[in-house]
Amino acid sequence: MAADAEAYQTVFDAALAADERIEPRDWMPDEYRASLVRQMAQHAHSEIIGMQPEANWISRAPSLRRKAILMAKVQDEAGHGLYLYSAAETLGTSRDELLDKLHSGRQKYSSIFNYPTLTWADVGVIGWLVDGAAITNQVPLCRCSYGPYARAMVRICKEESFHQRQGFELLLALSRGTEAQRAMAQDAVDRWWWPSLMMFGPPDEASAHSAQSMAWKIKRHSNDELRQRFVDICVPQAEALGLTLPDPDLRWNEDRGHYDFGPIDWEEFRQVLRGNGPCNTQRISQRRRAHEEGAWVREAAAAYAAKHGEAGA
Amino acid sequence: MTAALALGDDALVLSHRLGEWAGHAPVLEEEVALANIALDLLGQARVLLSLVGDEDELAYLREERAFRNVQLVEQPNGDFAHTIARQLYFSTYQQQLYDRLARGDGPFAPLAAKAVKEVAYHRDHAEHWTLRLGDGTAESHERMRRGLEALWRFTGELFEPVEGCEVDWTALHDEWLARITAVLDRATLTVPEGPRRGAWAAGAGRQGVHTEPFGRMLAEMQHLHRSHPGASW
C-alpha cells in the first residue's frame, strides 16, 4: 500500500514538474484536492456575490446602452459562477454543498464585494479596477496545474477583459462629461483604489496558503508580485482617464522599474475579512434569502423531473 | 408611429422588470435565463424606440402618462411563479403577434422576423416553467395558480388593436387562448375566469393610463438620467 501511494505521488510530481495538466481522474494528493476545492469555491462564490453590487445599478442605469452593457455583465458573472461550480464538481464536491458553506459562512468570497456601490461611477470603477485586478490574478490561473480550472479560467478571462474595458470606457465618458460627472468618477476611484489593492491578498510574508499553492503550480506568482503588476498597469490608465489615484506616495522608481506605492491598511483588510465590512451582512443575507425563497422552485423542478423522468433544473 | 411606441414600451418595461431579478433568482441557471430574456427585450425596445425618436429621451424623459405599454408588463415581479405567469401570458402574445408581423409586409416585418426567434425562446422558457411549477409540488401548483389568476385581468388589453399593426386581432386572441389553454392543461392547471376588459378590469395602458406601481418603477429608472440634464453617459 505504502509503495503504491509512493508510486502515485511520483507520477503526480513528475506531471507537475513537466508542466502537465492534472485531470479529474488522475490521482492527486488529498491536500492538493482540498486546496483546489477551497480556491475554486471561493472564486465561484465571488462571482455570484459580485453580482449584487452591480445589479444594484441595473434599474437606474442612465442610458439604455449602459443598461444593456451592465445587464450583460452581471449575466456573465452568473455564467462564471456556473463554470466554476461545475469545475469544482469534477473534484467530487456538489454545488449545493458549496453554496451551503457560503451561506453558513464556512467559505469565503472576495472581500472587495463587501464595499457598497454608492454612485453610478462605482459601476465603472468596479469594471476598471475590480475586474482589472481579477484579470491580473486570473490570467496566470489559465496555466494552473488542474485542467478543468485552467480551462474555465481561459473562458472567464476573455470576458473579464471585456468588463475591464467597458468599465474604463464608462469612466472616460464621466471624466470627459460635466463637472458633476467628473466629481462622481473621482470620488469612486478614491473609495475603491485601496480595497482593489487588497484583492491580491496579504503581503507574501503573511500569506497562509501561498507557498504550497506555488509548489503545486496552482498559483504562479506571489501576492506582492501581482499587486505590483496591477499598480504598474493602473497608473498610466488613471492618467489617460484624467483621474487621480489617492496615494501621495505613488511615484515611478527608476531603479526598480516599477511604481512605488504607499502602505496598505491591513487592519481594514482584516476587519472586512472578519465580517465587519460595510456590506458583509447585507451580501450574505441577500444571497441566503434568494436561496431560501427559491427552495420551492427547485423542489418543484425536482418533483417534476421525478414524475416525468427527465433531468431537473 | 403609435405601433413602434406601443411595442417598444412593452419590451422596455418588461425588460426592466426582469432586470430586477438580477441577484435574486432561485437558481443560477435562472439568473442567466432571465437576464437573457431581459437583454433580448431591451434590444428590441431600442430598435423600436429609435424608429420614433431618441431612445434615451423616450425612455428617460417621458412622463408616466406618455408610455404606451400594456399594463401587464409593468406589474411587479411577485414571486417566481407570478413572474412566470406574466412571461407566459406576454411571450405567447408577443410570439404570435411578431410571427404575424414578420409574415406581413408592414414596416415591422424585418424587425419582427429577427425578434420572433428570440421571443419563441422566451415562450419556451415560460412554458417549461409553467409545466414544472404546475405539475411540480402542491406548493408550486398553488403559487402558479395564484400568479395566473392575479394577472388574468391584465390579459384582455393585449388584444386591443394597435394602430399601425395590420393584424387580425380576433384571430390573434383565439390563437393565444388556445395555446394558453393547452399549456395550462398539460401543467394540470386551469384557465382563470373573471373579467379581462371593461371598466371593472384594468386595461388602458395603450392610452397612457397605468397602474400605481408603474410610477414608482419609472421614478427609479429615470432618476439618475434626469438628475443630470443634458449629460451624456
Ligand SMILES: [Fe+2]
Ligand atoms: Fe467574473
Ligand SMILES: [Fe+2]
Ligand atoms: Fe467580470
